[in-house]
Amino acid sequence: MAHTFHISKSERHLKWDNSLPPVATVPSGSTLTFDLLDGGHNQFTASSTDADILTFNLSLADPAHGPIYVESAEPGDVLKIEFVDLRPARYGWTAIFPGSVGFGLLHDEFPEHKLQIWDLETHRQDGYTVFKEGIHVPVNPFLGVVGLAREEAGEWSTIPPYETGGNIDCKHITVGSVLYLPVKVKGALFSCGDGHAAQGDGEVCGTAIETPMNVTVRLTVEKGMQWVESPHYITSHEHTANLVRGGGKGEYAALGIDADLREASRKALRGLINWLVAEKRLTREESYILCSVAADLKIVEAVDMPHFGVACSLPLGVFVGPPYI
Structure with missing residues (x-):
């Protein structure tokens, strides 16, 4: 029998920690829906301006929603994550944070802050958002944060990626894609967050089109996949078509x-x-x-x-x- 569970935006954490109590326990093969805060903890809204960057609290960045205990998952197994639906909010944002924050590949060359608010609703059916008149960016939703609890005890930041996933920021893992993550603790303890409407490989200024998101995933325990020692993924045909459309x-x-x-x-x-x-x-x-x-x-x-x-x-x-x- 198929099982479906819902995880609300209030069920979140800011550190990977294998001692966190699970917010839900689900059998392998379950489908879960999530209401996700964006990667900035919803500190920006559709009406935010450049000035709001000055009050941004970096300690709230990259919230992960969960953790989810998956029955029958044991260390040495692999958790298969199928991305069924990813639905961005009506707006998104991209920010250049002041150079001292350290985000961005050229953060030391961009000392001034800037916030770009994106309309993700007007052209939703057309598959793009407008950067400015004459420049359209294809929308390709995915999750920046998808991960499992680490084997090591203690608290670990949700900002970097790990062998167990986390903030991998991989734009190719979108609807129809499958992600495989190595299980390090009993129950796997799955969490996700950080919805993106679009991103280039590298996320070079430190942020993508960040957006709250409604998400549906399916979690299945796989045995005997010892070669998966880091995140592995399979892309979808639709994703390949989107890349061609954009380029x-x-x-x-x-x-x-x-x-x-x-x-x-x-x-x-x-x-x-x-x-x-x-x-x-x-x-x-x-x-x-x-x-x-x-x-x-x-x-x-x-x-x-x-x-x-x-x-x-x-x-x-x-x-x-x-x-x-």
Whole structure:
């Protein structure tokens, strides 16, 4: 018999901790629905402005909803997570936080704060949101935080990713995708959160299109998958089609070359921002935000030492009208 459980936005935590009592105990194969706060703990609303960044409480970031105890899950097993439905709220936000906060690949080069509010309702059926007139960003909902409790005792931040998942921020794990996570504690203790309406690979300014989200997932315990020692996933056909739709006009990319992989990534991002400013007449802050929600970092060279090659590429399909085409 199929079982369905609902988890409210009040059932959340801010640290991974295998001693947390579960908010629900479910059999393997159960479907769960979640009402999720956004990655900023709903501190921004559709009417927020740049000034609201100054009162943002970073200690509330990346709430995870749960944990869920899955019956029959034992250390050494794998939890299979199927993403059935991901429904963003009517609005979202992207922020450049002041440089001292440390978010963003170029945080030291962007000392001023900026908040972008996105309308996620008007063009929901069309599958995009408007960055500004002439620039559309395809909507591709996914969860930034999907994870299980760690084996180690104590409290662990929800901000970084771990071998057991967490804040993996992988835009490819969307509706129809399947994620596999290694179980380290009895019951697995599954939690999720941090809904995103869109993001580029790298989330380079530190935030995606952050949004509250209604979520439906199915949790199943898998035995005998010893090769899964970190998050593994299978993408959906629909996700592949969405990528083609967003990039059907090709890409513009800048390459960063450096002996340090992070510095090569910074150079690539800086190059793409410079192109957006020079050719598309966007501001540096607008360019940084657009790169975070729509551009992808890719390792294109990792064997010809001592240098790495990293590309930062933007689908030209985001430019849909004057003055950008």
